[in-house]
Amino acid sequence: MNKRTDHITREACIALDQHDPLGAIRDAFVLPASTIYLDGNSLGALPKATAAAVAKVVTQEWGQDLIQSWNTAGWFMSPQHQGNRLASIVGAGPGELVITDTTSVNLYKVLCAAAELARKQHPSKRVLLSETSNFPTDLYMAQSVCKHYDLRLELTDAKGLASALNGDVAVLMLTHVNYRTGAMYDMAGVTQAAHGVGALTVWDLAHSAGAVPVDLNSANADYAVGCGYKYLNGGPGAPAFVWANSRVVSATKQPLSGWWGHASPFAFDANYVPQVGIDQYLCGTQSMLAMAAMACGLDVFEQANAVGGMTAIRAKSLALTDVFMDLCAARCTEFGLVNVTPTAHQTRGSHVSLAAPNGGYAMMQALIARGVVGDFRGGGATGEADLLRFGLTPLYTRFVDVWDAVEHMVRMLQANEWQRSEFNRTQAVT
Template sequence: MTTLQDCRARDAADPLRPLRDLFVLPDGVTYLDGNSLGPLPRAAAARIAKAVEHEWGQGLIRSWNDAGWFAMPQRVGDRIGSWIGARAGEVVATDTTSANLYKVLSAALSIAAQDRPGHRVVLSERSNFPTDLYIAQALCAERDCELRLVEAEELPAALGDRVAVLLLTHVNYRTGAMHDMAALTRAAHEGGALAIWDLAHSAGAVPVDLHAAQADFAIGCGYKYLNGGPGCPAFLWVHPKHADRFSQPLAGWWGHAVPFEFTPEYRPAPGVARYLCGTQPVLSMVGLDCGLDALDASLPHGGMQALRAKSLALTDLFIGLVEQRCGDAGLRLVTPREHADRGSQVCLAREEGAYAIMQALIARGVIGDFRAPDILRFGFTPLYVGFEDTWNAVEHLRQVFESDEWRQARFQQRHAVT
């Protein structure tokens, strides 16, 4: 039986433990929601202030050149690319995940229309993140294509039946289940389809190698495990064999081959740079750059291999402690136990009161989140979450049930963001 002393001993022996100090983490808070919004890197406030006061305040427009603002989408994109198996010059940090999906799905459908005219189906998982499905619905209506949704286990059998594009989120946002990217991409290609991967819950959390998996396109989020700050730029990757085939539909001036020629006719930039659109949000990009500094600080300690090992150890511990200490609370594990099938989160379902239970935990300083209709979701970011944190989270969960405090009226009121 695992004890609190066991958890403290594991923290003391953890080589990643010092990285916790790179983040602002309020006293009395156990933060298990970095899969939704990463915490503030300690260096970010000063770095953003410098960008505001010196680069913007003193440098003014000169800072597009002097401070390197203009090149930030590619420079920051390359930093992200090193964590997802991309090569230099293949990733740009830009726009939002939703906008980037619109770009790459449009390009993928254009390629399919040229190479396989009879393939007009976008295949996805029924429980894919809703924004991905909404974007796909809109594009399918625009292109007279079909969006077909199936359960995860039905995906391999559904490929090949006029499927043009397989669109999946690598780690499911509701369950934490992780797809086999290489196997499903291979199956998609064998059926004549292209594969687009949403890495929102993968980048910085689990090993990803886009080239090894032979993926076609990928998008992802900058403010979850990359700790870039609320609303910071997302990112986009295109396999080099596709990059110059089509222009994406949001043909803005930043995606022009030479933006400051100011020609009336659009001429797309070579490679992934054509997937840029309008002027980039510099201050948010600076925050993302700081988040990547914190992630890169893990490299001397083993990088992704060490982060993944600790993530699995934390999630194993959490699952075991919930079963050990909250076994009669009516909680059902929906996250896979198998390491190869699990991201960096643990999701528990409960038929009654899941939202209120999470609100009671948040009031106690244990911050996770709720996903409708019945999911309590806990994210484990090994850069700053420890083994004692995990013990404390389960202890508070146990107390919430034993005291019945989740039944209080104040915890029943729904907020706009859950």
């Protein structure tokens, strides 16, 4: 071990856990004893309260109270009600955010709304600008929107953003924390630059909400979407969320004019009249089972508020990622693994990615077999590096988990376990 990490011992990690203000929150989660779970950036862990809460919706609200539950159990207003609880986590105001649909679908809605508004304000603008390494669904959605609004999708890397952001740009769509590298944009600075050239901003908060402090209103962002199943622990396929600044929310209609976004859905009017404000971003009937699970994820953030909330979460996330990066640099470099996540605090989120020149997929499978669960993101068609991704989620990841995970990784690499044939068979989900 080199000098830089001499002070990081297993005992020191245990001591950090003992003084962790968020330490007790881990007990709110079901975590298998033999697993070190470092994939909360992909699927958050199960809150202990979720199974009973979902069972109550099934047995009581659905089973006994049946259709009355749309009123008596608050089902109908739950996208707004749960949205208001989530709003405070991302710097949105009450009544500005709803929980609904998927991130992909919400992206389509806000991209269309932004494109229409931009074209109204600046008819000559023709570019929807994004980042080459944005999550593919963002780019796929943008491709459809460009067809409908006669826009051209242009892609840049983060370094080229300032020069690509020119007077032709109608809409700038970025993911705040990059799904591959964990690199984080300065939302306020980039939004200001976009507004400076007359462009509207759409932010994807999939890897930010619940992981890093976000202040949509202070940043003066225009539109945002995000995901419920990652750091918000809402469960597999949890409903996503959508926010629009009150400056722009009613300036254009989102295109999916379903009855839940109608001004009076139970008037059963033959013509569509949108709700005022963010409620027009609702489309159709939501899954109340999924919403109940989502609410339990948000409950844990309320518990965390009592011990420092997002400030404490961010402080622990940075400390965890520092320890992980330092240990990996000291112990895994000799095996060819290279950290690609920015080391500067203000430019990274809560996951760390290591580039693996060879055998990255098999390495992750071998690690999972040892009980250390991260995931693999291949460079694929873009020719980027193959990455081992590790999400460090402050609500339940301990410092000792970080130590033990690196220890497993080193042993796995020393023994070349990843070369075994069973770790080299690619499964559908990586």
